[in-house]
Amino acid sequence: MIAPFKTRYDQDLDLAKGPGSKIAYAVLLLVTAAIPLVLGEFYVGELGGLFIFAIAGVGLMLLTGYTGLVSLGNAAFLGIGAYTNAILLARGVPFLISLPAAGLLTAFFGVLIGVPTLRMSGLYLAIATLAFGSIIGTVLQKWDSLTGGFDGFAVQTPTILGFKIEGAWGVYYAALIVLVLVVWVSMNILRSPLGRAMVAIRDSEISAQSMGINLAVTKSIAFGISAGITGLAGGLYAHYVRHLAPDSFDILLSIQLVTIVFIGGLGSLHGAIFGAAFMRLLPQAIAMVRDDLPFGLGQLPGLEPSLFGLILVLVIMFEPGGINGRWVKLKRYFQAFPLHRKPAARRQKSYAKSERLR
Amino acid sequence: MEDVLRLLQLSINGAATGCIYGLIALGFVLIYKATEMVNFAQGEIMMLGGFIAYTLVGKFGMNYWLGSGLAVLITAAFGYALDALVLRRVIGQPQFAVVMLTLGLAFIFRAGAGIAWGYDSVAFNTPFTNKLVKFGGDVVLGQDNLSIIFGTVLLCGVLYLFFSRTRLGIAMQASSQNQLAAYYMGIPVRRVFSLIWAISAGVAAVAAILLVPVQMVDVNSGIVGFKAFAAAVLGGFGSIPGALVGGVLVGIVEQMAGYYLPTGFQEVTSNIVLLAVLILRPQGLFGQVIRKRV
Numbered sequence: 001m002i003a004p005f006k007t008r009y010d011q012d013l014d015l016a017k018g019p020g021s022k023i024a025y026a027v028l029l030l031v032t033a034a035i036p037l038v039l040g041e042f043y044v045g046e047l048g049g050l051f052i053f054a055i056a057g058v059g060l061m062l063l064t065g066y067t068g069l070v071s072l073g074n075a076a077f078l079g080i081g082a083y084t085n086a087i088l089l090a091r092g093v094p095f096l097i098s099l100p101a102a103g104l105l106t107a108f109f110g111v112l113i114g115v116p117t118l119r120m121s122g123l124y125l126a127i128a129t130l131a132f133g134s135i136i137g138t139v140l141q142k143w144d145s146l147t148g149g150f151d152g153f154a155v156q157t158p159t160i161l162g163f164k165i166e167g168a169w170g171v172y173y174a175a176l177i178v179l180v181l182v183v184w185v186s187m188n189i190l191r192s193p194l195g196r197a198m199v200a201i202r203d204s205e206i207s208a209q210s211m212g213i214n215l216a217v218t219k220s221i222a223f224g225i226s227a228g229i230t231g232l233a234g235g236l237y238a239h240y241v242r243h244l245a246p247d248s249f250d251i252l253l254s255i256q257l258v259t260i261v262f263i264g265g266l267g268s269l270h271g272a273i274f275g276a277a278f279m280r281l282l283p284q285a286i287a288m289v290r291d292d293l294p295f296g297l298g299q300l301p302g303l304e305p306s307l308f309g310l311i312l313v314l315v316i317m318f319e320p321g322g323i324n325g326r327w328v329k330l331k332r333y334f335q336a337f338p339l340h341r342k343p344a345a346r347r348q349k350s351y352a353k354s355e356r357l358r
Numbered sequence: 359m360e361d362v363l364r365l366l367q368l369s370i371n372g373a374a375t376g377c378i379y380g381l382i383a384l385g386f387v388l389i390y391k392a393t394e395m396v397n398f399a400q401g402e403i404m405m406l407g408g409f410i411a412y413t414l415v416g417k418f419g420m421n422y423w424l425g426s427g428l429a430v431l432i433t434a435a436f437g438y439a440l441d442a443l444v445l446r447r448v449i450g451q452p453q454f455a456v457v458m459l460t461l462g463l464a465f466i467f468r469a470g471a472g473i474a475w476g477y478d479s480v481a482f483n484t485p486f487t488n489k490l491v492k493f494g495g496d497v498v499l500g501q502d503n504l505s506i507i508f509g510t511v512l513l514c515g516v517l518y519l520f521f522s523r524t525r526l527g528i529a530m531q532a533s534s535q536n537q538l539a540a541y542y543m544g545i546p547v548r549r550v551f552s553l554i555w556a557i558s559a560g561v562a563a564v565a566a567i568l569l570v571p572v573q574m575v576d577v578n579s580g581i582v583g584f585k586a587f588a589a590a591v592l593g594g595f596g597s598i599p600g601a602l603v604g605g606v607l608v609g610i611v612e613q614m615a616g617y618y619l620p621t622g623f624q625e626v627t628s629n630i631v632l633l634a635v636l637i638l639r640p641q642g643l644f645g646q647v648i649r650k651r652v
Contacts, residue, residue, distance in 0.1 A: 070454040116637040127587050128636050131629035142622040309465025316459045
């Protein structure tokens with residue numbers, strides 16, 4: 001069965017698709033909660049980093065995958081969140097306040113950049129956010145008195161009610177809790193009128209507008225939410241790297257974030273998490289096989305970015321649905337087994353679409 | 359007098375850098391007008407053009423003019439192949455998919471150049487390196503900067519004649535304005551688009567070769583592509599003269615900011631200009647305002 005057969009209107013609004021998926025997600029939650037008891041510190045740390053990038057991926061997915069607005073400046077939001085959280089902690093603000101404050105301030109910046117860019121679409125938006133990202137990067141570098149300039153500064157260990165959140169385990173659980181919260185909130189947003197309005201804007205701005213959706217308000221809110229979630233990820237990222245430096249929040253990171261969303265699969269929250277997993281695990285995989293590659297291929301300095309570039313190109317050319325699209329096709333193949341027919345997964349032939357205002 | 363001279367010096371230097379921005383922006387605009395794609399790898403194509411010229415002139419010891427011409431042709435052929443093999447396949451996908459695609463290509467080019475030519479900066483001798491021209495005794499200008507400005511003007515003249523006088527140029531204009539009508543008139547639209555990619559890659563190679571006396575070629579040269587965005591947007595993204603004027607303006611403003619404002623401003627000038635234009639006048643200096651029709 002490809003889609004569940006619905007007999008009640010409520011089923012349209014249900015978070016889980018059926019009893020099976022409820023059980024599956026509960027098991028997944030238990031397993032992720034138990035992982036640190038089994039695995040070593042290194043792997044737990046890496047998984048914590050994965051969760052942080054998954055949070056940022058969910059933030060960008062709401063903007064790019066669901067509202068159709070591309071941001072090439074999300075590293076700046078990550079940076080603002082990280083610096084806000086770290087600076088507030090250094091001034092003695094408790095972690096439970098500083099982290100949400102980081103999210104809120106970043107959301108404010110998101111609305112700030114979102115409002116003037118409302119008149120632009122697609123391409124102009126990408127360029128404008130790119131410029132915004134590089135301006136923020138320079139500000140972080142030059143505002144010595146607040147950010148410590150080029151040298152950056154060490155991030156304090158946070159405490160909650162006298163309990164220290166330290167080491168790989170602390171970051172892991174903090175990131176896991178925030179990730180679950182963020183995904184839950186995002187799912188709820190997506191089934192609310194706001195979420196439906198966002199999807200409508202993605203599919204056609206003109207038809208959304210004629211259905212009575214206020215484009216400016218919806219887009220600004222989408223920018224704010226996306227930036228806020230990315231800011232939370234940034235706050236956690238500060239504890240993950242433990243030493244903030246401005247050059248880590250450059251355009252490369254922005255592009256990595258967008259790559260997460262694209263490789264994972266646009267328009268699905270699963271995709272954001274798949275993409276983050278791919279993005280974090282590929283460097284590890286490369287490091288593992290680096291010494292065994294023939295022709296000294298493993299010693300090439302530009303191996304990692306070029307592989308990311310190549311994979312991005314191949315995904316866009318051959319599987320626009322990303323990892324999630326592939327996953328859904330695989331699932332359907334087994335659900336229909338042995339009755340699967342090839343044309344069921346065929347892509348529609350597409351023609352050049354003009355986005356010119358004409 | 360001192361101030362006037364300095365202002366003149368800054369303007370010439372700025373205009374020279376601005377010409378490079380303008381040429382890269384010209385590449386963006388040509389492709390955008392025709393195919394509605396934005397080539398984020400334009401700066402990287404310029405970097406490849408520079409490296410190819412370095413190989414021919416600097417390594418194989420070819421004559422400067424012969425080697426440069428050959429480098430431009432090779433880069434143009436590369437641009438043609440890029441469109442025919444990769445970009446033609448993503449027609450119909452959303453615009454930002456193309457943006458990401460070209461960003462991915464940019465990474466690949468950068469790594470490829472690093473593998474093929476290494477990560478050191480290279481340069482070769484040109485007829486313009488380290489030579490000065492004196493005007494009326496007091497004003498001394500480098501031939502390198504002047505050659506950039508002169509080369510840009512010449513190239514623009516050639517392109518203007520090409521687009522207005524030749525059959526192929528007019529076919530290109532027609533395909534940019536209305537693909538379907540052009541197709542019905544017997545123009546092979548897809549091949550014409552690939553040729554436009556070839557031209558814009560060739561223009562990028564010319565920019566790279568003109569830039570050699572001023573700045574060495576290295577793997578990260580492509581970063582000027584981002585500054586050229588400011589030029590293209592200022593000119594109205596879709597206007598060819600606009601791209602050049604925008605480039606020169608951005609170049610001059612950047613030089614002035616570097617001299618008169620505190621450090622750090624020069625790097626972000628182009629970005630601030632870009633954001634300001636997008637917020638205050640999104641259609642740019644030369645763009646038209648077109649209303650959307652349903």
